Amino acid sequence: MRDVAVIGVGMIPFGRRDQDTLMDMLAYASMKALDDAGLGDKGVDALYVGNMGAGILQHQSSIASALVDRLSLLPAAAEAIENGPASGGSAVKNGVLAVASGYYDVVLVAGGEKMREVTGWRATDFVATMTHPEVEYPYGITLPGMAGMFTRLYMEKYGLTREMLVEVAIKNQKMGALNPYAHVEMMITKEGIYESPHSVVNNPPAADPLHLYDACPVSDGAAALVLCPLEMAAKLTKNVPVLVAGFGQATDTHTLQERDDPTDLKAVTLAAQQAFERAKLKPEDIHVAELHDAFTVLEIAESEHVGFFKKGEGGKAVLAGKTRLGGKLPINVSGGLKARGHPVGATGVAQVVDIVWQLRHELPEDRQVKNAQNGLTVNFGGFGNNVVCFILRRVEQ
Amino acid sequence: MAVDMELESVLRPPEFPQAPYPPKVITLANGKRMVVREVTRADVPQLLKSVHPTLFIDRDYYNVVGARVYAELIAWQYYRVQNEYVLVGQVDGLVAGIVNGRLYSPKVGMSLHTLAIDRGLRIGAHLFAAKMEHHIEYLNQDEVLIVAESPIGFRRWMIEYGLEPTTIPHELGGAPSYKLTRELYFKSKSRLVVGDRPVPQDLMDVAQQDLTVATEKAIREKIAGLKGR
Amino acid sequence: MINITAYKCKKCGRIHYPRHERCLSCKHREFEEIKPEGNAKLLTFTQIFNLPWGFDERFLIIGVAQFENGVKAMGQIKAEDAADLHTGMPLTASWEPVRYVQGEPVYGLKFAPM
Numbered sequence: 001m002r003d004v005a006v007i008g009v010g011m012i013p014f015g016r017r018d019q020d021t022l023m024d025m026l027a028y029a030s031m032k033a034l035d036d037a038g039l040g041d042k043g044v045d046a047l048y049v050g051n052m053g054a055g056i057l058q059h060q061s062s063i064a065s066a067l068v069d070r071l072s073l074l075p076a077a078a079e080a081i082e083n084g085p086a087s088g089g090s091a092v093k094n095g096v097l098a099v100a101s102g103y104y105d106v107v108l109v110a111g112g113e114k115m116r117e118v119t120g121w122r123a124t125d126f127v128a129t130m131t132h133p134e135v136e137y138p139y140g141i142t143l144p145g146m147a148g149m150f151t152r153l154y155m156e157k158y159g160l161t162r163e164m165l166v167e168v169a170i171k172n173q174k175m176g177a178l179n180p181y182a183h184v185e186m187m188i189t190k191e192g193i194y195e196s197p198h199s200v201v202n203n204p205p206a207a208d209p210l211h212l213y214d215a216c217p218v219s220d221g222a223a224a225l226v227l228c229p230l231e232m233a234a235k236l237t238k239n240v241p242v243l244v245a246g247f248g249q250a251t252d253t254h255t256l257q258e259r260d261d262p263t264d265l266k267a268v269t270l271a272a273q274q275a276f277e278r279a280k281l282k283p284e285d286i287h288v289a290e291l292h293d294a295f296t297v298l299e300i301a302e303s304e305h306v307g308f309f310k311k312g313e314g315g316k317a318v319l320a321g322k323t324r325l326g327g328k329l330p331i332n333v334s335g336g337l338k339a340r341g342h343p344v345g346a347t348g349v350a351q352v353v354d355i356v357w358q359l360r361h362e363l364p365e366d367r368q369v370k371n372a373q374n375g376l377t378v379n380f381g382g383f384g385n386n387v388v389c390f391i392l393r394r395v396e397q
Numbered sequence: 398m399a400v401d402m403e404l405e406s407v408l409r410p411p412e413f414p415q416a417p418y419p420p421k422v423i424t425l426a427n428g429k430r431m432v433v434r435e436v437t438r439a440d441v442p443q444l445l446k447s448v449h450p451t452l453f454i455d456r457d458y459y460n461v462v463g464a465r466v467y468a469e470l471i472a473w474q475y476y477r478v479q480n481e482y483v484l485v486g487q488v489d490g491l492v493a494g495i496v497n498g499r500l501y502s503p504k505v506g507m508s509l510h511t512l513a514i515d516r517g518l519r520i521g522a523h524l525f526a527a528k529m530e531h532h533i534e535y536l537n538q539d540e541v542l543i544v545a546e547s548p549i550g551f552r553r554w555m556i557e558y559g560l561e562p563t564t565i566p567h568e569l570g571g572a573p574s575y576k577l578t579r580e581l582y583f584k585s586k587s588r589l590v591v592g593d594r595p596v597p598q599d600l601m602d603v604a605q606q607d608l609t610v611a612t613e614k615a616i617r618e619k620i621a622g623l624k625g626r
Numbered sequence: 627m628i629n630i631t632a633y634k635c636k637k638c639g640r641i642h643y644p645r646h647e648r649c650l651s652c653k654h655r656e657f658e659e660i661k662p663e664g665n666a667k668l669l670t671f672t673q674i675f676n677l678p679w680g681f682d683e684r685f686l687i688i689g690v691a692q693f694e695n696g697v698k699a700m701g702q703i704k705a706e707d708a709a710d711l712h713t714g715m716p717l718t719a720s721w722e723p724v725r726y727v728q729g730e731p732v733y734g735l736k737f738a739p740m
Contacts, residue, residue, distance in 0.1 A: 018456060119548050119679075120549075120552075120676070121552070121676070121677065121678055121679045122678075122679045124676055124677070124678040124679070125678035125679040125680065128678050132644060134644060135643065135644045135699065135700060136700050138724055138725055138732050138734050139686075139688050139700055139701060139702050139724050139725075139734055139735075140674065140677055140678060140680070140681050140686045140688065140702070140724070140725060141674075141688050141700065142674055142676065142677070142678055144674065144676065145672045145674040145688055148672030148673075148674065149670040149671060149672045149688075149689070149690065150670075152670050152671065152672065152713065153669075153670050153713070156713060184517070186426075186427055186517055186518070187427055188426045188427055188428075189426070189427060189428030191424060191428050192424055192425055192426040192427055192428045192429075193426050196424040197591060198423050198424045198425075198591040198592070199424075199426075200587070200588055200591060201423075201519060201522055201523060201526065201588070201589060201590075201591050202424075202425060202426040202518075202519055203426060204588065204675065205673065205675055206674075206675055206676055207672045207673070207674045207675070207676070208672050208673040208674075208708040209672075210672075213426065253650065255644070255700070256690065256700075257643070257669075257690045257698040257699060257700055258642065258643075258650065258698070262669075262670065262690075556682065556683075556684050557684060559684060
């Protein structure tokens with residue numbers, strides 16, 4: 001197996017992009033990544049595209065074939081990867097495997113989703129199609145609903161409080177306001193969403209006990225990156241190469257009801273363990289993390305399941321400021337899904353792109369984790385039934 | 398323009414007595430304070446500036462709502478609508494949203510429009526609630542007839558308030574009206590209607606003295622949210 | 627009649643709902659088909675206000691409950707407010723329309739506090 005490096009990254013601002021088609025977004029992000037790597041007119045050997053909903057939302061299939069053509073990367077191998085909200089992470093993983101195996105040298109990975117094409121309740125229905133079609137979906141369950149049921153149990157078992165969730169939302173929207181790629185650019189205050197009696201309208205329940213500001217927005221967006229063997233990086237690019245030091249992926253039961261302990265996100269734990277083993281690193285070696293906070297509760301639960309904090313301590317760490325920029329372990333400095341947005345197929349790629357920027361030390365001071373060397377991402381599919389975790393490391397030249 | 402009052406007395410619809418809306422202040426999600434108050438006909442020229450950019454935005458039916466609000470404001474300014482009222486939400490003086498309605502009869506209200514100019518802060522939800530509060534609690538009406546011109550409006554008003562469907566054609570285009578009754582209003586009031594009274598004098602002074610509007614470009618970017626590559 | 631079939635592993639006794647080809651615990655391939663029995667205990671629940679396309683209600687309360695014979699299933703809960711519910715509370719179960727597709731009812735589990 002060869003060491004694999006990320007040599008180019010690109011993203012377009014997430015949000016509502018009525019003027020762009022899904023293919024436009026994927027193409028813009030891809031060109032940015034190719035240009036960032038400095039590949040010029042060179043081709044790539046293969047292209048992997050993470051996307052969940054083109055078939056449902058755009059009535060379009062074979063989007064990888066369309067993208068490779070649009071980018072004039074013919075005759076590169078191309079395929080789309082659908083793995084729910086972990087499609088982006090899965091696409092990156094397949095790209096890494098292809099390069100690591102020695103079969104391909106230069107691989108482009110893109111992830112994108114156009115969700116604002118439909119109304120909010122059509123989008124909610126689209127996302128709910130990942131639930132079990134016979135024993136969950138017909139009841140009207142939604143992903144926020146799954147998260148609500150999980151949150152109730154987490155609160156009862158670990159003493160998680162609404163105040164902890166509110167702090168995650170405030171922290172991530174504050175960072176999002178600084179991020180030019182973020183969907184949500186608005187800061188919120190504890191008074192406005194929690195303490196004031198007026199917060200009943202500002203921040204109503206969405207899926208009890210979760211509220212409106214506990215959930216990520218529905219977004220359009222795309223991100224892309226270029227992979228190559230580490231040994232070739234210096235020849236291909238002037239960028240500081242970022243090594244894919246390890247990844248892990250694990251699955252769990254399709255339905256929440258069949259988990260022995262529904263508060264135990266086994267797939268997160270296992271995916272992270274695999275990634276740490278491969279990278280020969282420990283949770284305490286990580287300097288910056290992008291966790292899948294589709295709901296505020298998930299940032300806290302994932303921070304515990306990957307091993308940053310003991311169970312029940314993640315929420316306290318948020319309140320103590322440990323996960324803020326400048327804290328012991330900054331989490332979701334990009335604003336996370338909560339503020340950057342969650343175009344489902346783009347998210348897993350965008351998380352890696354954000355960590356690459358951190359490890360290349362290219363971000364402005366108000367968003368850069370000083371001297372970050374190692375970063376981690378968690379891309380959480382289904383309700384934790386398919387999780388992809390990456391550990392990335394800066395390679396000093 | 399010169400007004401021929403003799404002719405005006407024929408052209409202007411007769412009006413019922415109409416109670417004022419007492420201003421209130423709402424703390425928004427971003428911690429800023431929005432003053433909600435009734436404006437006068439003299440404020441119309443300034444308000445039109447904040448509505449104008451919406452005429453050209455087809456997202457979420459802003460053009461449909463914006464064009465109608467624009468016309469309703471002018472018609473109100475020149476006394477061509479019976480018993481109309483206009484409420485605005487202002488943050489630091491800046492217009493964040495406009496709602497209007499009118500009295501169809503002393504006991505029946507006709508909700509006209511809800512136009513949120515700033516987005517993402519539930520301005521529309523707060524202002525629609527203020528409008529219902531005005532009809533039921535201050536204008537002392539028994540019911541309000543409502544239609545939605547956008548899917549967001551339908552979801553927000555018809556479902557959140559549990560409005561009753563009727564076969565009464567609404568004066569905005571004739572679609573069957575939905576009805577808010579006193580009973581429905583008070584059932585939902587605690588979760589939908591908020592605000593503090595009286596408004597502190599300093600906030601009220603800013604709202605009254607600085608009825609300001611954002612630039613056309615800022616409003617269009619805020620609503621259309623257009624993002625570059 | 628609650629029209630649910632659950633699958634009890636003939637080797638280790640683990641109860642599955644929905645069906646799997648092999649036992650999630652021991653990989654055994656033979657199951658006894660069983661029906662939910664008795665009342666149910668509420669394991670977790672949520673009140674959802676942003677419903678997907680296909681529902682016109684203001685909210686739905688949905689939960690997961692465990693029947694007396696161990697079958698666990700999701701269902702809609704008949705209640706006015708999530709604040710009236712708590713985990714561990716006993717529920718009765720019924721088989722009723724849970725949504726309508728093109729005007730036709732789709733049947734499923736409904737729970738009600740006892």
